[in-house]
Amino acid sequence: MPTESPITPLARALAREASAVAGTPDAAAALEPPANAEFGDLATNVAMTLAKAAKRNPREIADDLVTRLPDADGLAGYIASAEVAGPGFINLTLSPRWFADAARAIAEAGDDYGRGQADPPERILIEFVSANPTGPPHVGHARQAAYGDSLARILDYSGHAVTREFYVNDWGRQMELFGASVAARYGQLLGLATEVPEDGYQGDYVRGIAERLREEVGDDYADRVDPPDAEALAVFALRGKDLMLAEMTAVLARFRVRFDDFFSETTLHEGGMVARGLEALIASGDAYEHEGALWFRTTDYGDEKDRVLRRSDGSTTYLAADVAYHLDKAGRGDARLLDVLGADHHGYIARLRAVIAAGGHDPDMLEVPIVQLVSLVEGGEAKKMSKRAGTLVTLSDLIDDIGVDAARFFLVQRSHETAFDLDLDVARAEGNENPVYYVQYAHARIAGILAQQPGAPADAGPPDALDPAERALLLTLAGWPEAVHEAERRRSPHRVAAYLMDLARDFHAFYHRCRVVGEAPAVMALRLDLLRATRQVIATGLGLVGVEAPDRM
RNA sequence: GCGCCAGUAGCUCAGUCGGAUAGAGCGUCGGUCUACGAAACCGAAGGUCACAGGUUCGAAUCCUGUCUGGCGCGCCA
Structure with a gap:
């Protein structure tokens, strides 16, 4: 059984007495430890908040209140002293009996002390990380993972019914490039002079993917990668993605982050959901043709400008898939959708809200917590990270370097709304500075x-x-x-x-x-x-x- | 130019339904292990809460403006 704070019953009794004294129906009583412990154990400003409604001097209300409190229901035996101070604060000192009873109650509540306070409990779908399956997750993903997973745990503990989802961007040009990059590395393993495309994925991890792929298919594609044929590229893209995703899942699991679902963008395209989503927007008048392209009238929902859904060459944009994805999510029966996004995606919020609203849902069902950037500091200097130069610090590197506990605690210690510097020297220390x-x-x-x-x-x-x-x-x-x-x-x-x-x-x-x-x-x-x-x-x-x-x- | 987030101690940051003398960790200086774990504790120094107005009994907190920093503003994802 969930158990409340031992202060809560005191606050209820106080509010009741305060209402009686002031003659007002509801008293909002803040009952908290004061800034300075010399004032007592708990302090309340209830007399001041009631003063206006009661049209009385706050000190006068406070004086009346302190005479009643020690004998009031629910307080008797717990109040050692009650004094009025300053403009009308009431300072309470509690009896040893209260402390003994409270300590016992908390100790016996166990893991339920603080549980189940969601008001009201809701079905919540939280999407986070959703890193492209074309490379290993880096430190920025680590912060989003630490944030999203911790938040999911807290929501669950609070009584919400939580589903954790990872959206897999496994469609479009980036996947083709990834497939071509893997194919080139595979060719190199066979001694061929294949080159990773100029704008492809140059990172070393692609070699690892290619090696594992070769263990699966052997030399079967030896004569199909130089030059590569379309079918081979599709296979390399698909299997490469699967291997990458498996690796990502494993690293995240090491980071104690788990997901209930991995939702594939490809299924939206192949299942016709993208097309149907666009048709729905056209039918509702939320989308229109202009200069050969299909536009989403997001300005109707507060966006700065309208956005393209289908290019003039007929291909769909990333947003088109997100329309289908969010219409799907909004229709699953969850009361609330949480999209955890990085700071570089904040411009996307208006678009997502437009999708929800155009689908006939309350746009407030969508919440988009934005996780600000984290940069690494080492030796007093910012650690330079560049994807191109291969100096990107991956989640795996971070875990190896400072350990899961330190990484998770550091990343979640600061508000997600604040960009901050993670000092690796401090995080690495196993001593008292950590x-x-x-x-x-x-x-x-x-x-x-x-x-x-x-x-x-x-x-x-x-x-x-x-x-x-x-x-x-x-x-x-x-x-x-x-x-x-x-x-x-x-x-x-x-x-x-x-x-x-x-x-x-x-x-x-x-x-x-x-x-x-x-x-x-x-x-x-x-x-x-x-x-x-x-x-x-x-x-x-x-x-x-x-x-x-x-x-x- | 417009938008989002931020600006609090030497450093990294809490404090955000407005409350009394603005806090923590690290760093600096000085103390504490012959009784339950010194990865700890105690004390000290260190602040115009970016700046200027406003709201009120009361503002780091709310409102307005200015300055500074990060990020974003594509028929990329």
Whole structure:
């Protein structure tokens, strides 16, 4: 069963009392730890937000409220003190009993603490990475993969029904070029003087593809690649693509990224869906002929200019396939479509929304999170990456270099809306300068203690007093459901990473101030619950961003 | 020129339904291991939140304008 934050019941009780005092039906009560811990455990601005509606001085409302709170339903026994401060803030200090009850509740909720908060739960189709199957995924794809996969995990954890899809651009001129490039490398393996086309794929990985292809077909195509015939090229393109895609899937799996579906663009063309999509747009008046080409009237939906669907030579554009693809996606029964795109595709958003709208759907069902660029820094300088020069850093290279945990944590730690520099020297470090170990170390430390101390004393009751570090740690633990909820609502996995850094910091501070083993039963019981709760939340949180939570390091 | 994203500590970045003295990691300086893991902790230095106006009890946060940076603006994908 999903379990809410232990602060939530307090907030509900507070809102009820505040409404009663102010005489207003609904009180919006923010109840959160204050900026400065000296003010108490929790603070609320409810008196100030109610002041206008109630036409009363906020301090006056606050004064009335603090006299009622300690005895109110749901609060009795939990409020150690309530004071009015500043313009009308109410500062609360909570009793040891509340901390003990809260720690126990979180510890016992296990992996369900923070789960299932989607409001409302929806069927969501998330498409991400969708790298061209003509080459290995690079660092930019790595960021999109880390973002998309983490987001999918968070959406799923929050109660949405998530499908993860990879759109395969396996059609058109680029595939022909890829086939020709593979064919040329295959010819070279047989000692022929075949050359990769000028505008083809020059990367070394094409040799690898050709080698594996040769293992499949042997020398059967020896006399058909110099010069190549059309049928041979088609075979090289198709099999090359399959091999490339298999390799891509394997690397992504290594990166702990999985997909439910791989949707082939070719099936849209061969199945007639592209043609039917264009006909539908013509029928609805959303497409028109001009100078021999077919245009999509995307300006009707807010785009800057209309876009070509079918060129004057009769061939269809990339957009035509995307019309078919998005009409298909929109008709599958999902409430929401998420297209995760790179920053260089942001100009495409208006077009995609136009497709959805022209298909008779609510354009707001489509969300397009844009993942900004990531650049690599090494030795204090930007690492130059060039596809042509072969200095592109692939996802595989990145994993080999800094490891999956560091790569995923770094890539998801920053907001997807911000371009950032990934410092390889820091990410590579296995020591204290690497943030991912800061979080993992907290988990391993707790595992070590709990391994020696199996159970808490039963019925120990709350301790007489609390250490400030205990208060801070529990209040941060109480913030976990809100952190996940925010990550889900804002499509921002980096909120989870930021939360984990905060939690790890509070735990390490707690650890240094508070011993667990050998303390009085009531103290030890609370601290063991804090350890169990912290360990669980770290494990859950790291799991949501695809990072392991080791028991030993 | 138009559009999207950004501009917060020496560096990389959090902070975005407006709240009290703006935070973290790294880096710098100084401390802490004879009790549960020092990959840790404690303390210090370090900020005109790009700039200028506006909204209000209150603005890093909302509005307007300016400047700077990244990306985009094809009958390419």
